[in-house]
Structures are given as C-alpha cells and as structure tokens.
Amino acid sequence: MQLCDLPAYQLVEMIKRRQVSAVEVLESTLQRIQAVDGLPGSLAAEGGALETDKVHAFITLTAERARRQAEQVDEAIRAGEDPGPLAGVPFTVKDIFCVRDTPSTAGSRILANFVAPYTATPVARMEAAGGVMLGKVNLDEFTYGSSSESSAFQPSPRNPWDTSRVPGGSSGGCTAAVAAGEGPLSLGTDTAGSIRQPAAFCGVVGMKPTYGRVSRYGLIAFGSSLDCPGPVAHQVRDAALMLQAIAGRDPRDATAANIPVEDYLARLEEEVRGLRIGLSPDYFRITYPDPQGEGFRQEPLPAAISDAVMRAAGRLAELGADIVEDVPMPHTRFGIPAYFVISRVEAASNLHRYDGVKYGYRTPDYVDDLNEMYRRTRAQGFGPQPKLRILMGMYVSAAQYSQQYYTLALRVRTLIRGDFEAAFDPAGRYRLHALLTPTTPTTAFPIGDVYGDSVLMQYADQLTVPANHAGIPGISLPAGFDEAGLPIGVQLLGPDFSEALLLRLGRAFEMVTAEDAWRQRQPPVLNGVRG
Amino acid sequence: MSDDITPELFTHLARLAALELEAQEGEYLRHQLNNQLKAIHELEAIPLDEAVSATSHGVTFPPEIAPPIRDDVLAPYPHPEEIIAQAPESEDGYIVVPDIPHTEL
Numbered sequence: 001m002q003l004c005d006l007p008a009y010q011l012v013e014m015i016k017r018r019q020v021s022a023v024e025v026l027e028s029t030l031q032r033i034q035a036v037d038g039l040p041g042s043l044a045a046e047g048g049a050l051e052t053d054k055v056h057a058f059i060t061l062t063a064e065r066a067r068r069q070a071e072q073v074d075e076a077i078r079a080g081e082d083p084g085p086l087a088g089v090p091f092t093v094k095d096i097f098c099v100r101d102t103p104s105t106a107g108s109r110i111l112a113n114f115v116a117p118y119t120a121t122p123v124a125r126m127e128a129a130g131g132v133m134l135g136k137v138n139l140d141e142f143t144y145g146s147s148s149e150s151s152a153f154q155p156s157p158r159n160p161w162d163t164s165r166v167p168g169g170s171s172g173g174c175t176a177a178v179a180a181g182e183g184p185l186s187l188g189t190d191t192a193g194s195i196r197q198p199a200a201f202c203g204v205v206g207m208k209p210t211y212g213r214v215s216r217y218g219l220i221a222f223g224s225s226l227d228c229p230g231p232v233a234h235q236v237r238d239a240a241l242m243l244q245a246i247a248g249r250d251p252r253d254a255t256a257a258n259i260p261v262e263d264y265l266a267r268l269e270e271e272v273r274g275l276r277i278g279l280s281p282d283y284f285r286i287t288y289p290d291p292q293g294e295g296f297r298q299e300p301l302p303a304a305i306s307d308a309v310m311r312a313a314g315r316l317a318e319l320g321a322d323i324v325e326d327v328p329m330p331h332t333r334f335g336i337p338a339y340f341v342i343s344r345v346e347a348a349s350n351l352h353r354y355d356g357v358k359y360g361y362r363t364p365d366y367v368d369d370l371n372e373m374y375r376r377t378r379a380q381g382f383g384p385q386p387k388l389r390i391l392m393g394m395y396v397s398a399a400q401y402s403q404q405y406y407t408l409a410l411r412v413r414t415l416i417r418g419d420f421e422a423a424f425d426p427a428g429r430y431r432l433h434a435l436l437t438p439t440t441p442t443t444a445f446p447i448g449d450v451y452g453d454s455v456l457m458q459y460a461d462q463l464t465v466p467a468n469h470a471g472i473p474g475i476s477l478p479a480g481f482d483e484a485g486l487p488i489g490v491q492l493l494g495p496d497f498s499e500a501l502l503l504r505l506g507r508a509f510e511m512v513t514a515e516d517a518w519r520q521r522q523p524p525v526l527n528g529v530r531g
Numbered sequence: 532m533s534d535d536i537t538p539e540l541f542t543h544l545a546r547l548a549a550l551e552l553e554a555q556e557g558e559y560l561r562h563q564l565n566n567q568l569k570a571i572h573e574l575e576a577i578p579l580d581e582a583v584s585a586t587s588h589g590v591t592f593p594p595e596i597a598p599p600i601r602d603d604v605l606a607p608y609p610h611p612e613e614i615i616a617q618a619p620e621s622e623d624g625y626i627v628v629p630d631i632p633h634t635e636l
Contacts, residue, residue, distance in 0.1 A: 117608070117613050212590055334573065334574060337570045340570050369629055376551050387552075387560055411579055411584065412577060414583050471588060
C-alpha cells in the first residue's frame with residue numbers, strides 16, 4: 001500500500017496532522033502515474049498500440065502546477081492555517097471542464113489548441129478546498145460515447161482490470177485513473193450515465209447528483225438539460241467529501257439550485273433500518289437493437305449482474321432495510337429513444353459555437369468565403385460522434401413540423417419522471433427511499449467490439465439514462481465481479497436532492513461487505529507496482 | 532424498410548449542420564442516423580394521453596429554488612488580449628475572417 005492508494009479522507013487527516021506532507025502525497029501519485037499510465041492521449045499518437053498494458057488516462061498532466069498547489073497546502077499547515085476539507089488531495093479532472101491556463105480540449109481536434117481563460121466552478125471549489133489538481137483526463141469526444149474510444153486523443157483509456165477492455169465512458173479517464181491509484185478523486189460529468197457506467201466498469205464509486213446540485217459553469221456543454229458534474233472515488237466517504245466541496249448555488253449558473261447543501265458526512269454512517277429499497281423488474285430486462293437490423297428485442301440481464309443486485313438487496317435487508325419488490329418502472333425502455341432526440345437537439349445547438357472564428361481549430365485550406373471556412377473547419381475539426389449528433393439534431397428539429405419528434409420525446413420524458421415520482425411518493429403505494437438497480441447491462445466490453453455501432457453503444461446507457469431524464473440523483477457502487485474477473489456495479493436512485501441518503505445507503509453497503517473476498521481484489525494493472 | 536434519411540435529405544442536413552463531408556464518411560453517417568431513427572420510432576408506440584405535457588427539465592424549478600437574477604453589473608475580463616490571442620487569426624485587437632458572403636433578401 002502506497003500513499004497514492006489511500007482514500008482521500010485519510011490523506012486529509014494525515015496531512016493536517018503533519019504525518020505526511022501534501023508534496024509527499026503528490027510525489028507518490030506522480031510516481032504511480034509514471035508507472036502505470038503510459039503515453040498521454042494526443043492527436044498524433046499511434047504508438048499507443050504498443051502500450052496495451054497501460055491505462056492511458058491522461059491527456060494533460062500538470063505536474064508543476066500541482067507541485068505549487070501542494071507546497072501551498074504544506075505552507076498553510078506550517079503557518080497554522082486550515083487549507084480546507086480536501087487539503088492536499090490529488091485529483092484529476094475530465095477534460096470537458098475549463099481550467100484556467102490549461103489546455104481544455106473536450107477530447108476533440110476542434111479544441112485541441114484551446115487554453116481556457118477561466119476555471120469551472122466545481123474545479124475552483126475543489127482547489128479552494130485544498131485539492132491538488134493533477135491534470136486533465138481523457139474522455140469520449142465532447143463526452144459523446146460510453147467507452148472513451150471516440151476521443152481524438154489516442155490512445156484512449158484502458159480498463160485497469162483488463163487493459164484489453166474499455167473503461168466505459170464518457171468519464172473513462174476519470175474512473176480508470178481512480179481505479180489505478182492515479183489520484184483518489186476525479187471530477188466527471190454524467191449526461192446519460194457517463195459517471196455511473198464507467199464507475200461500474202472500473203470498480204469504483206461514481207455519483208450523478210441531482211440536476212442543478214452542482215454548477216455547470218465552465219463545463220463545455222453537451223445536453224444542457226441533462227449534464228451533471230459529479231464525483232468519482234474509491235470509497236463512498238470520499239465521494240461524500242468531494243460532493244460537499246463542489247455542491248451548491250452559483251450565481252454563474254442560473255440552473256444551480258438555490259437550496260442549502262446538506263452535510264453529507266454527518267449522518268453517513270447512520271443505520272439504514274426501516275428504509276424502503278425498491279427492486280423493479282423493468283431494470284432486470286435489457287433492450288437491444290436486433291442484429292438483423294429490424295426492431296428491438298428484450299432479453300434478461302446477464303445472470304452475474306442480476307445476482308449481484310439481488311445479493312446487494314440481501315445485504316441491505318440484513319441491515320434492516322425493507323426490500324420492496326415488483327415496483328413498476330414501465331417507461332425505462334424508452335429512455336434511450338427519448339434521449340436520441342433530446343440530447344441531439346441540445347448537442348447540435350451547443351456545437352454551433354465551434355466555427356473556427358473565436359478560438360480552437362480553423363482549417364488551413366484556402367477558402368473563398370466565411371461559409372466555406374465554417375464547413376471545412378467543422379468537417380476537419382469534429383470526429384464522427386459530434387457530427388452524428390449535429391446531423392440528428394438538425395433532422396429532428398427540421399422534422400418537428402411533420403413528425404413532432406422533439407415534443408414527443410419531451411412528453412415521454414414526463415412519463416419517465418412520472419415512474420420515479422410514483423415510486424418515491426411518500427403517500428403512494430411504494431413509498432421508496434431508493435430504487436436499487438444494476439448500473440449497466442453488461443460488464444466492460446473489449447476495445448473495438450462496440451465502437452462504430454452508434455446505436456449499440458448508446459444502449460450501454462439504458463439503465464442509467466432514466467435518472468438523467470428525471471433529473472434525480474444516482475450512485476453506482478462496486479458490488480462484485482463476473483466470471484471473467486470484471487467489476488459489476490449496482491445503482492441506487494433516489495428522489496430529488498436525496499444525495500445524503502444515497503451516500504448513507506452506499507456507505508452501509510460498503511461496510512457490510514467490507515470483509516467480502518471480492519473487496520480484497522486489486523486491478524491487475526497494479527501487479528508488481530503497488531509493492 | 533426504406534431509409535428515412537435519403538441521400539438528398541442528408542445533403543440538406545449536412546448543409547444546415549455546416550459540415551463539408553467526403554462521400555464515404557457521409558454514407559457511414561447517413562447509415563448510422565437511419566439506424567438511430569429506428570430506435571426513435573419506438574417512441575411512436577407509446578400510448579400518450581392528451582394530458583401528458585412536455586418536460587424540458589426533469590427537476591421542477593419553482594421560483595423558490597431558482598437562483599435570483601444577478602444584478603446587471605458590468606464585469607470586464609481583466610485580460611481581453613488573452614481572449615483575442617485564442618482566435619485563429621487576429622489583427623490590432625480584431626478577429627479576422629474570410630470574406631463574408633452577402634445574400635440579397
């Protein structure tokens with residue numbers, strides 16, 4: 001066990017007691033990055049194919065900037081000051097957040113040379129709390145994907161549990177980094193499952209807070225009605241610590257809710273006896289496009305995953321939680337079709353700002369006029385995923401008069417929200433405090449297996465996207481391994497602004513399974529590295 | 532089943548999207564879009580009561596939790612030259628672009 005393998009809350013205590021310095025913690029983490037990460041993602045790299053045993057989480061490592069921050073934390077402690085609740089904790093940031101004076105690329109050629117002139121609110125809050133930013137980690141281009149393979153910056157991240165497989169996405173760099181001990185905390189974003197799905201694939205904790213709980217200021221926008229920044233961590237206590245630092249109102253984001261932030265740590269280990277946890281058959285069936293190209297079929301969840309969910313329910317029942325079965329969530333399967341419409345319209349709108357005029361890439365070709373410059377710049381600067389989202393956004397907007405896709409999708413969104421409202425209604429039939437579900441329909445898939453089929457890739461988010469439509473919070477927790485040794489995640493979903501309760505349930509599950517054999521495993525990428 | 536998005540319609544969409552696409556790339560993208568539309572068509576099978584309204588945000592945002600509107604105060608960025616320097620081409624503090632085509636309305 002090295003310093004970089006310790007949870008954030010423990011590092012904070014040790015640093016504040018001067019048992020270890022922030023600089024020592026940082027150096028341990030930088031050594032780990034050196035040992036396991038390999039080549040950072042870049043526009044040029046093809047050589048990553050040679051480093052198939054590395055994690056490749058990073059695009060930009062800002063080691064000198066991190067050293068200055070760590071030294072400031074140590075100086076503050078020597079001067080008897082409190083550097084804050086994240087004192088000296090190294091963390092990574094998904095490269096979809098602007099951080100002043102660092103390249104902020106969104107994993108796209110069109111922003112490869114963009115250096116942000118300001119810092120996103122959640123990053124600024126982590127730094128103000130004493131956190132030490134290590135750098136920017138890789139992601140699907142503009143967050144558009146579920147495997148992190150679509151980044152223009154190759155090699156894309158690999159799964160520390162099996163480097164021939166994807167880490168999930170789009171926050172795959174965040175979850176791979178945390179799993180490999182490259183900083184105990186990471187800041188991700190979740191639009192359809194982009195924190196929870198890769199957290200499940202990499203065996204770490206990932207939380208999507210309620211929409212509006214964490215400011216989006218400085219987040220490069222995808223689906224503005226869906227995007228949520230949130231924590232990735234090894235342990236639930238660390239996720240709570242991080243959420244405490246980043247949550248809250250922000251005058252710079254008109255959708256950041258003006259609601260006081262609960263104390264996520266104060267009641268973290270209170271008992272869960274009497275809490276009502278639901279199970280829904282609609283989360284144990286998965287939908288897939290038919291390989292023959294006609295229609296969709298439903299099939300049962302892989303047994304290893306449904307078993308893990310049932311085991312988790314059993315362990316929570318041991319603690320006195322009431323398990324409520326057969327909760328109907330009938331509109332779950334329409335989450336992806338509605339998302340195909342809503343997210344594309346929002347993405348197309350948000351991507352119109354990239355035009356080669358104000359910042360970022362501009363075509364070097366000779367062009368006759370401004371329109372040609374726009375068209376060439378965008379064709380050369382965007383990869384296939386942003387192009388697909390812009391084109392579909394144009395289609396469903398243009399077809400609005402005849403087909404009404406957009407209105408239809410927003411009305412289906414109402415039904416999805418309604419499923420949750422009925423399940424959580426304190427005066428209703430089910431009166432749930434939380435719904436327990438699998439996080440993903442499969443465990444991590446091999447690199448190259450799904451990428452290229454944009455429909456199949458989107459269906460990787462089918463169990464996470466309903467929470468984004470509804471705006472409610474969700475957390476993915478490690479819950480065991482499948483027969484191939486790949487992590488399985490379970491998800492807890494709760495009513496609006498119920499983060500404290502979800503964290504408490506997650507912590508209870510973590511404590512009751514602490515001695516389980518599966519908890520003692522470590523990712524193979526750390527064999528011979530951890531010492 | 533015939534494609535919803537024909538090559539002609541796709542050309543129109545690419546123009547709206549301001550994308551100048553190579554033929555081969557365009558065919559791949561058009562094929563993917565048509566596959567995605569099959570998923571979107573699933574929405575048409577859902578019985579929707581007249582009373583079901585549209586939701587544009589999941590979480591309801593009543594005035595009591597919406598942040599108050601900020602005061603209308605000028606807050607100039609301290610280093611405008613840094614912003615201009617991000618532009619692919621600039622001259623004397625102005626951003627330079629190719630000829631702007633004029634359309635008679």
